[in-house]
Amino acid sequence: MCRFLKHLKPLTVMTFAVFALPWRFTRGWVLCELCIYSGMAPPGLIYTSRADTGGIQETAQDDTVYVSRLYSESLLSKRNEVSLSAMCFLYQGIIAHFHKRSKTLQEFEGMLSEFGAKIGLRLLELLNFRSSISPTSASAASAANTARSNVYSSNISTPNLTKPSANSVAVRDSANLSDPQLDHSSSSMSAATPVTQEKRTSNTTANTASTVATGTTTPHNKNEYLSEHITKMKRRDLKILDILQFIHSTLWSYLFRHVSDDLVKSSERSNEFMIIDNNPILTQFINPSFNHNGSCDYFVCGIISGFLNNAGFPCDVTAHPVPQGEFERRTVFLIKFNDQVVERETLRYG
Amino acid sequence: MSIEAILIVNKSGGLIYHRDFNNKTSATHLNGNDYLILASTVHSVFAIASQVTPKALKLSPPKIDFTIPYHPYVGVPNPNSSNTSNRRTVSSQKLGSFKGPDFFNGPFTSWNKSGIRQLITDHFTMYIYQSLTGLKFVALGSSVAVLGKNAAVSNEVADNFLRKVYCVYSEYVMKDPFYSLEMPIKSKTFDQSVKSLVDNLL
Amino acid sequence: MTVYSFWIFDRHCNCVFDREWTIPSEARSGTLNSRQNDDTAKLLYGMLFSLQSITNKIADPAMGANNVQCITMGNFRVHAFKTASGLWFLLLTDFKQQNYSQVLQHLYSEVYVKYVVHNWLSPVDFAFTSDETQGQGFRKIHNRRFVAAVESVLQPMLV
Numbered sequence: 209m210c211r212f213l214k215h216l217k218p219l220t221v222m223t224f225a226v227f228a229l230p231w232r233f234t235r236g237w238v239l240c241e242l243c244i245y246s247g248m249a250p251p252g253l254i255y256t257s258r259a260d261t262g263g264i265q266e267t268a269q270d271d272t273v274y275v276s277r278l279y280s281e282s283l284l285s286k287r288n289e290v291s292l293s294a295m296c297f298l299y300q301g302i303i304a305h306f307h308k309r310s311k312t313l314q315e316f317e318g319m320l321s322e323f324g325a326k327i328g329l330r331l332l333e334l335l336n337f338r339s340s341i342s343p344t345s346a347s348a349a350s351a352a353n354t355a356r357s358n359v360y361s362s363n364i365s366t367p368n369l370t371k372p373s374a375n376s377v378a379v380r381d382s383a384n385l386s387d388p389q390l391d392h393s394s395s396s397m398s399a400a401t402p403v404t405q406e407k408r409t410s411n412t413t414a415n416t417a418s419t420v421a422t423g424t425t426t427p428h429n430k431n432e433y434l435s436e437h438i439t440k441m442k443r444r445d446l447k448i449l450d451i452l453q454f455i456h457s458t459l460w461s462y463l464f465r466h467v468s469d470d471l472v473k474s475s476e477r478s479n480e481f482m483i484i485d486n487n488p489i490l491t492q493f494i495n496p497s498f499n500h501n502g503s504c505d506y507f508v509c510g511i512i513s514g515f516l517n518n519a520g521f522p523c524d525v526t527a528h529p530v531p532q533g534e535f536e537r538r539t540v541f542l543i544k545f546n547d548q549v550v551e552r553e554t555l556r557y558g
Numbered sequence: 559m560s561i562e563a564i565l566i567v568n569k570s571g572g573l574i575y576h577r578d579f580n581n582k583t584s585a586t587h588l589n590g591n592d593y594l595i596l597a598s599t600v601h602s603v604f605a606i607a608s609q610v611t612p613k614a615l616k617l618s619p620p621k622i623d624f625t626i627p628y629h630p631y632v633g634v635p636n637p638n639s640s641n642t643s644n645r646r647t648v649s650s651q652k653l654g655s656f657k658g659p660d661f662f663n664g665p666f667t668s669w670n671k672s673g674i675r676q677l678i679t680d681h682f683t684m685y686i687y688q689s690l691t692g693l694k695f696v697a698l699g700s701s702v703a704v705l706g707k708n709a710a711v712s713n714e715v716a717d718n719f720l721r722k723v724y725c726v727y728s729e730y731v732m733k734d735p736f737y738s739l740e741m742p743i744k745s746k747t748f749d750q751s752v753k754s755l756v757d758n759l760l
Numbered sequence: 761m762t763v764y765s766f767w768i769f770d771r772h773c774n775c776v777f778d779r780e781w782t783i784p785s786e787a788r789s790g791t792l793n794s795r796q797n798d799d800t801a802k803l804l805y806g807m808l809f810s811l812q813s814i815t816n817k818i819a820d821p822a823m824g825a826n827n828v829q830c831i832t833m834g835n836f837r838v839h840a841f842k843t844a845s846g847l848w849f850l851l852l853t854d855f856k857q858q859n860y861s862q863v864l865q866h867l868y869s870e871v872y873v874k875y876v877v878h879n880w881l882s883p884v885d886f887a888f889t890s891d892e893t894q895g896q897g898f899r900k901i902h903n904r905r906f907v908a909a910v911e912s913v914l915q916p917m918l919v
Contacts, residue, residue: 612764
């Protein structure tokens with residue numbers, strides 16, 4: 209259903225953690241974040257990796273360069289499912305945390321909204337990037353990805369065939385050979401470099417893995433490879449309707465695997481638009497009661513508002529439950545653009 | 559087997575949920591207080607039951623298999639039935655976070671090893687299903703389980719059914735951030751799901 | 761088809777007879793009216809009494825008397841039979857056989873009535889003074905023929 213955990217790449221998951229977990233854990237997380245940026249990981253730091261987003265892979269005994277899979281993962285989407293129950297329990301924890309820290313309902317809604325805004329801003333970039341990849345080249349890119357993963361698996365199974373080069377020795381010796389995940393990351397490192405040479409060849413022999421690897425390869429190579437597929441970058445949406453259409457279709461299907469149920473322009477006011485969801489997935493188990501009716505939907509509001517605000521459309525987003533017919537949990541996300549946006553639109557587009 | 563009432567008793571013996579399903583307005587309709595007493599009595603008797611074990615059992619504990627077999631489609635509409643209205647409801651009905659047409663599809667072990675499981679009286683039968691966390695789900699059935707071959711089967715069907723109530727509980731009650739543990743359940747979605755389970759049982 | 765024990769409680773909440781077989785296949789094993797079983801007797805009667813009061817509350821009075829017939833536990837089963845005079849006959853068994861109501865009725869009508877009720881020298885009410893009511897009584901049925909008859913009825917079921 210909702211592929212949150214997988215596709216919210218490391219920084220967003222970290223942000224989740226920073227705000228959702230109690231402070232003594234967040235210090236550890238912040239440390240991790242800083243270390244990732246500086247390219248090294250604190251030795252001996254142990255934490256569990258989340259849902260395949262690739263945390264820092266490490267073994268307690270080793271004391272060497274750690275490879276983060278976070279940056280070597282492709283930005284191209286992969287079909288992955290996260291348990292709805294797990295997501296709901298995590299969301300429940302988030303809500304309980306904010307609920308405890310806020311004194312009024314407005315404050316609570318504001319905190320949830322702010323939390324979602326950080327995700328919205330990242331989704332803006334990610335989804336625009338992904339939508340720029342044309343479908344045919346996208347399939348070529350994913351085919352090459354799977355070919356490379358075949359290389360990894362063959363590398364793991366026949367490690368002695370790999371000709372050690374100076375740096376790859378360092379990486380492999382340090383890596384715990386019995387740990388297949390570490391092997392994976394080191395081999396992904398070694399295969400990532402000679403990208404330019406073996407670009408279009410899906411070469412599954414072990415020799416490809418034996419090409420020169422440097423321990424300090426820039427991990428962005430995989431995505432540079434991906435960006436080579438982009439012939440024409442998607443233009444920034446300048447019209448209100450365009451960006452709202454993008455939210456209604458792409459953003460919603462990214463988050464919830466279906467397009468939103470309706471996109472409506474308010475007839476009364478020119479700056480109000482509504483996106484309607486008949487059954488919000490994240491809050492479907494939360495019992496609506498009169499004193500917090502629909503407050504838990506403010507997280508999705510936050511995602512939308514973060515998305516719009518950073519795309520240059522300053523707005524306020526609120527959630528209103530409007531049950532209709534057989535949809536009892538139908539929610540309307542009311543987007544109220546600032547006056548300057550409407551003015552700008554009428555000036556430019558008449 | 560039609561269900562007259564469902565009660566949920568928490569681990570301290572307090573009643574956290576009760577619902578009547580029979581439509582007939584009987585003069586003996588119990589008020590809220592009576593149900594509270596009922597719940598606490600069931601809880602305490604449940605606790606005593608383990609101490610009343612006969613000595614023969616204490617000396618040589620028999621190997622009893624606590625696995626309960628799975629009875630398909632208890633409480634959920636059967637997609638294979640020829641009833642066309644059933645098929646439509648099956649496609650539209652989704653079981654929350656449970657994939658597939660039913661909540662579970664295999665046998666399971668009973669966690670109720672020493673407490674009361676079934677009480678048969680002259681006019682009704684009471685089934686108790688206990689979860690691993692000590693939560694007791696009590697169902698009052700209107701028909702008397704005839705002591706014969708089918709008493710065991712009716713016990714198994716009731717266990718399957720009450721386990722599904724437990725699944726629904728873990729969905730709509732446990733995932734609600736505003737629900738405090740061990741408190742009475744006031745959730746409309748939970749009520750609706752339990753009602754649809756009971757309706758589908760007939 | 762193993763019978764673990766047999767109990768008779770009267771309307772004063774006293775246990776007037778108990779026979780327990782500790783080794784299942786051995787008919788001569790076990791206890792008869794043992795004082796050590798007093799606690800178990802009280803627990804058992806208390807459980808039965810509570811369940812009966814729940815039953816009375818739930819039941820529709822228009823449908824007549826509603827008595828507990830069978831309680832299934834995790835390991836064993838309790839079969840109960842209540843007479844019009846307020847006597848409870850209890851049989852603790854395993855799961856093999858489902859229905860012991862015939863056995864209990866037979867024990868009441870052919871054994872108890874014959875050897876205790878029709879016996880002029882045996883008290884029918886085992887609480888002689890008011891102190892012995894409400895669970896405080898201690899008199900039991902010691903009638904040899906009664907005990908022998910009970911054992912002859914239940915012995916085939918011990919295995």
